[in-house]
Amino acid sequence: MDMQCRLVTPTPIQYLGTGPGGQRIYIKRDDLLGFSFGGNKCRIAEVLLQDMKEKGCDFFVSYGSRKSNLNRVVGTLCKAENIPCLVITALEDGEKEDTFNSRILERMEIQSVFCDKSHVRETVEQTLADLREKRYHPYYIYGDSTGKGNESAVRKAYAAAYEEIRQWEKQNRIYFRQIFHASGTGMTQGGLVAGQKAASGQEQIIGISVARNAARGAAEVARFAGVPADQVCFLDEYLCGGYGKYEEEIERTIEHVMEQYGIPLDPTYTGKAFTGMMKWLETHGNEGDPVLFIHTGGTPLYFDFIEKNMI
Numbered sequence: 001m002d003m004q005c006r007l008v009t010p011t012p013i014q015y016l017g018t019g020p021g022g023q024r025i026y027i028k029r030d031d032l033l034g035f036s037f038g039g040n041k042c043r044i045a046e047v048l049l050q051d052m053k054e055k056g057c058d059f060f061v062s063y064g065s066r067k068s069n070l071n072r073v074v075g076t077l078c079k080a081e082n083i084p085c086l087v088i089t090a091l092e093d094g095e096k097e098d099t100f101n102s103r104i105l106e107r108m109e110i111q112s113v114f115c116d117k118s119h120v121r122e123t124v125e126q127t128l129a130d131l132r133e134k135r136y137h138p139y140y141i142y143g144d145s146t147g148k149g150n151e152s153a154v155r156k157a158y159a160a161a162y163e164e165i166r167q168w169e170k171q172n173r174i175y176f177r178q179i180f181h182a183s184g185t186g187m188t189q190g191g192l193v194a195g196q197k198a199a200s201g202q203e204q205i206i207g208i209s210v211a212r213n214a215a216r217g218a219a220e221v222a223r224f225a226g227v228p229a230d231q232v233c234f235l236d237e238y239l240c241g242g243y244g245k246y247e248e249e250i251e252r253t254i255e256h257v258m259e260q261y262g263i264p265l266d267p268t269y270t271g272k273a274f275t276g277m278m279k280w281l282e283t284h285g286n287e288g289d290p291v292l293f294i295h296t297g298g299t300p301l302y303f304d305f306i307e308k309n310m311i
């Protein structure tokens with residue numbers, strides 16, 4: 001199946017409402033990408049699978065937490081294309097709690113290898129060695145066991161999304177002042193920054209950290225983008241204590257956005273980033289400025305959220 005056709009791009013950009021300083025907030029619905037519950041990982045998984053084929057590999061090895069949207073989408077895509085695949089799942093402090101994402105993988109009978117967060121590198125190396133022994137040519141999602149080597153492939157995904165945004169801006173004669181989104185590994189923001197550089201775009205691209213501190217996060221975005229780290233805006237002040245942690249304010253944002261707009265967010269990624277954006281807009285920008293929030297998906301995590309918050 002052709003890539004554009006499977007993903008259903010470009011995704012819509014819709015007007016949402018006014019921000020705390022009278023900004024005009026728009027949202028790009030990458031949560032509506034047309035494969036396996038959507039999200040930014042659809043675009044990323046497509047380019048990674050392409051990269052795997054170009055490198056002559058025949059076994060896909062993914063990596064993530066039990067909440068991982070990436071593992072879900074990669075697993076589904078490998079199923080659809082009949083490519084053998086395995087997901088390495090890092091458990092923090094031996095956590096065993098499943099999620100809708102991990103349950104979707106189980107349902108598809110995708111093989112999982114569990115490891116402690118402190119033993120990722122050894123587990124990746126061991127897994128790749130075992131597969132080579134079985135005469136496979138494994139492809140590791142982050143390049144080598146230190147996580148480097150696939151940057152130029154990955155950046156294509158969100159460079160293309162940036163181009164969609166640019167087309168929309170030209171057609172609608174609305175030029176965003178800022179583009180906000182949840183930023184984790186830097187694959188999404190790196191692509192956006194690379195796309196913007198290639199097109200000489202002027203918006204501020206603001207990654208709201210969901211896990212890393214500003215120095216590490218910006219360095220990783222810069223690596224994926226192929227630009228110096230001082231050209232990257234990666235904010236860690238809305239982290240709320242770390243990956244997966246959240247407060248009542250984020251819960252209220254999720255409830256509000258669902259009730260007002262019918263759009264699901266989640267506490268780990270999009271709910272945290274949307275809350276951070278609203279705080280940033282309280283003290284920055286001007287009345288009437290158009291700003292864009294990229295909804296990076298994670299729909300199954302909304303269901304984990306409401307299941308956890310049942311009264």
Ligand SMILES: *Cc1c(COP(=O)(O)O)cnc(C)c1O
Pocket residue numbers: 039040041069070182183184185186187188189269270296297298
């Ligand atoms: C993975 C993910 C992110 C972060 O994307 P990176 O490319 O890792 O920075 C943001 N939002 C959602 C819903 C995700 O699944």
